[in-house]
Amino acid sequence: MMAKVACRSENDYLREQLLFSRERTDPTSISGNIAAHAVRTAHNVDAKFLISLTNSGAGARTLSKHRPSLPILAFTPNDSAFQKLILSFGCWVFKINKHKNIQSIIDDVKKVIIENKLGKIGGELLVEVLPAWIEGKIKPIPQSNEQASYAGKIPKDLYQIKWNRSAEEIVRQVKAFAPCPGAFGYFHQKRLKVIKAHVYKQKEKVKAGQIIGYEPKVGLLVGTGKGILAIEVLHPENRKVQTGQEFCCGYRIQPGDLFQ
Numbered sequence: 001m002m003a004k005v006a007c008r009s010e011n012d013y014l015r016e017q018l019l020f021s022r023e024r025t026d027p028t029s030i031s032g033n034i035a036a037h038a039v040r041t042a043h044n045v046d047a048k049f050l051i052s053l054t055n056s057g058a059g060a061r062t063l064s065k066h067r068p069s070l071p072i073l074a075f076t077p078n079d080s081a082f083q084k085l086i087l088s089f090g091c092w093v094f095k096i097n098k099h100k101n102i103q104s105i106i107d108d109v110k111k112v113i114i115e116n117k118l119g120k121i122g123g124e125l126l127v128e129v130l131p132a133w134i135e136g137k138i139k140p141i142p143q144s145n146e147q148a149s150y151a152g153k154i155p156k157d158l159y160q161i162k163w164n165r166s167a168e169e170i171v172r173q174v175k176a177f178a179p180c181p182g183a184f185g186y187f188h189q190k191r192l193k194v195i196k197a198h199v200y201k202q203k204e205k206v207k208a209g210q211i212i213g214y215e216p217k218v219g220l221l222v223g224t225g226k227g228i229l230a231i232e233v234l235h236p237e238n239r240k241v242q243t244g245q246e247f248c249c250g251y252r253i254q255p256g257d258l259f260q
Contacts, residue, residue, distance in 0.1 A: 190238075
């Protein structure tokens with residue numbers, strides 16, 4: 001029974017609020033900032049897991065502090081660290097032998113991942129490419145300064161959501177600008193950022209910007225120019241980051257309300 005309660009609690013936990021919270025990272029801590037950006041990057045690219053090679057266990061625990069939604073594969077040769085990491089949030093701990101070079105460590109990690117069926121072809125390719133990169137066998141091609149262009153300030157209309165676009169286009173816009181500056185729209189003349197969303201139904205025809213309702217484990221359903229958008233996480237103006245369900249309860253959303 002307790003296992004079911006724990007699983008339900010983890011699924012309902014608002015990870016995005018932790019993920020983009022600046023208060024959880026000490027600005028003077030190098031390891032803390034590296035861990036924070038590693039978790040955010042893994043979240044943004046939909047990675048399958050995070051890997052931490054650690055002797056003391058500190059690296060994996062720092063990642064765990066950010067409560068990522070994906071597992072942390074912690075590899076350590078230290079018995080004491082192994083025992084402590086078992087109790088850390090989201091850590092899958094594996095005992096490995098001590099190694100003198102990076103290649104043997106990578107081989108050991110690759111073996112564990114393949115044996116436990118944790119990685120796919122892309123992960124295996126990365127494990128093969130990394131040693132060659134470390135040994136200097138892969139030669140980087142420098143960018144030509146003559147072909148470089150200046151990246152100007154992003155205009156506001158580029159990240160403002162146009163609800164008459166397709167749900168697929170809006171999802172791309174949300175991913176491109178999350179968490180900052182954040183793709184946004186308006187609700188009751190207040191700005192509202194969409195932090196996380198996905199396409200619910202591609203071919204459904206509903207009035208653009210119209211709120212259809214809330215569906216558990218899916219999100220707040222909104223009509224677009226083509227298809228239905230499911231908003232999972234959003235950030236209303238002058239409020240905290242919220243799930244679609246929290247937004248519906250707090251604002252007493254009714255079917256037919258419109259985003260602008």
